[in-house]
Amino acid sequence: MSEWYPTTEPISLPDLARSAGDGTRVTVIGAGNWGTTFAKIVADGGHPVTLGVRRQEHADEINESHRNTAYLPGINLPESISATASLEEAVTGADLVFLSVPAQSARENIEEFKPFLGGDASIISLMKGVERTTGMRMSEVISEVAEIPYDRVAVASGPNIALEIAREQPTAIVVASSSQELAVRVARLARNSYLRTFVNPDVIGTEFGGVLKNLIALAIGIADGVGFGENTKASIMTRGLAEITDFAVAMGAARETMMGLAGLGDLIATCMSPLSRNFTAGRLLGQGYSYQDVTGRMAQTAEGLRSVESILVIAGEHRVPMPIVTQIAAVLEGRMHPAELAPHLATDNESGDRE
Ligand SMILES: NC(=O)C1=CN([C@@H]2O[C@H](COP(=O)(O)OP(=O)(O)OC[C@H]3O[C@@H](n4cnc5c(N)ncnc54)[C@H](O)[C@@H]3O)[C@@H](O)[C@H]2O)C=CC1
Numbered sequence: 198m199s200e201w202y203p204t205t206e207p208i209s210l211p212d213l214a215r216s217a218g219d220g221t222r223v224t225v226i227g228a229g230n231w232g233t234t235f236a237k238i239v240a241d242g243g244h245p246v247t248l249g250v251r252r253q254e255h256a257d258e259i260n261e262s263h264r265n266t267a268y269l270p271g272i273n274l275p276e277s278i279s280a281t282a283s284l285e286e287a288v289t290g291a292d293l294v295f296l297s298v299p300a301q302s303a304r305e306n307i308e309e310f311k312p313f314l315g316g317d318a319s320i321i322s323l324m325k326g327v328e329r330t331t332g333m334r335m336s337e338v339i340s341e342v343a344e345i346p347y348d349r350v351a352v353a354s355g356p357n358i359a360l361e362i363a364r365e366q367p368t369a370i371v372v373a374s375s376s377q378e379l380a381v382r383v384a385r386l387a388r389n390s391y392l393r394t395f396v397n398p399d400v401i402g403t404e405f406g407g408v409l410k411n412l413i414a415l416a417i418g419i420a421d422g423v424g425f426g427e428n429t430k431a432s433i434m435t436r437g438l439a440e441i442t443d444f445a446v447a448m449g450a451a452r453e454t455m456m457g458l459a460g461l462g463d464l465i466a467t468c469m470s471p472l473s474r475n476f477t478a479g480r481l482l483g484q485g486y487s488y489q490d491v492t493g494r495m496a497q498t499a500e501g502l503r504s505v506e507s508i509l510v511i512a513g514e515h516r517v518p519m520p521i522v523t524q525i526a527a528v529l530e531g532r533m534h535p536a537e538l539a540p541h542l543a544t545d546n547e548s549g550d551r552e
């Protein structure tokens with residue numbers, strides 16, 4: 198068993214070779230890109246998974262062909278994933294419920310499955326957005342709506358581009374909870390030969406890392422769409438990391454978390470991957486498409502688009518300057534030409550041009 202360090206650098210669990218193997222009943226709600234991949238992660242680690250989907254034909258495809266062609270083309274799913282279009286069937290009797298729907302629909306989803314949630318069940322957020330209407334983190338929404346104590350909530354985040362993981366390319370993930378017991382329990386389940394799992398007590402940092410890197414990936418996509426090269430993107434990533442770290446720390450995160458897998462690690466993956474939906478949305482903006490065009494063209498969830506406004510409101514309340522995110526908002530609202538985003542990097546630092 199690993200120790201539970203009160204500090205922040207994600208902690209490796211080298212002895213995770215011991216399987217959870219305790220009959221824990223696992224459900225994943227949301228059979229999109231990430232929910233389906235996460236179900237595969239757990240199933241490949243040796244645990245059967247129930248996958249809650251929205252449409253019956255989708256459940257039929259997963260159960261009969263072991264495929265989810267709409268979200269994971271070319272991927273064969275383990276037979277130990279069983280899909281159901283009934284939330285009651287998915288959630289009744291589950292010990293751990295992983296939630297992987299768009300952040301803006303988390304509240305309504307939880308309300309729908311809450312009646313079936315067992316008295317000891319825990320819920321783990323796989324989502325990387327904040328609720329637009331309240332600015333709440335997903336772990337807060339879960340605890341409030343499901344009416345379960347915060348120590349029965351966990352979050353998982355890190356450099357986790359779903360399709361790469363579905364192809365079994367190795368990566369790492371961080372599980373955070375205010376309960377060490379829950380974090381370790383989840384970490385034991387969410388691991389296999391291609392996924393190394395770490396635990397971290399810093400829920401705020403782990404969660405905000407995932408939300409905030411999406412915004413910087415939007416900016417990198419915009420720069421790419423405009424045609425700027427690697428120097429520009431490196432400048433945005435580096436200044437972006439400083440900016441989102443300041444924000445997260447002001448919100449109570451540990452700085453080290455933002456330098457770990459859930460911060461820097463995920464920032465790199467999302468900014469560099471053409472598979473990233475946030476990068477892709479940004480690139481379309483950089484190519485001159487409007488916000489409405491971009492949302493219309495995106496078949497999958499790009500959380501960053503819906504988080505910009507809330508993050509800026511929270512930043513304003515905490516007096517954290519966010520020049521890059523402010524400029525993304527201006528591009529989204531059509532107030533700034535995408536090509537203007539990068540030059541402003543060097544001029545919006547109120548303390549002069551000191552890094
Ligand atoms: N795809 C990825 O590589 C990763 C995604 N995430 C996060 O996971 C969450 C889910 O993302 P994805 O699975 O990628 O999204 P997606 O767009 O691929 O799938 C969303 C899923 O949620 C379902 N859903 C349930 N209620 C819905 C509603 N009311 N409106 C729309 N869809 C609804 C959809 O049917 C679909 O199965 C997001 O917060 C994302 O940031 C986190 C890590 C990796």
Ligand SMILES: O=C(CO)COP(=O)(O)O
Nearest residue numbers: 355356357358473474475
């Ligand atoms: O969170 C992710 C990788 O860790 C996925 O990023 P996108 O939502 O931009 O595809």
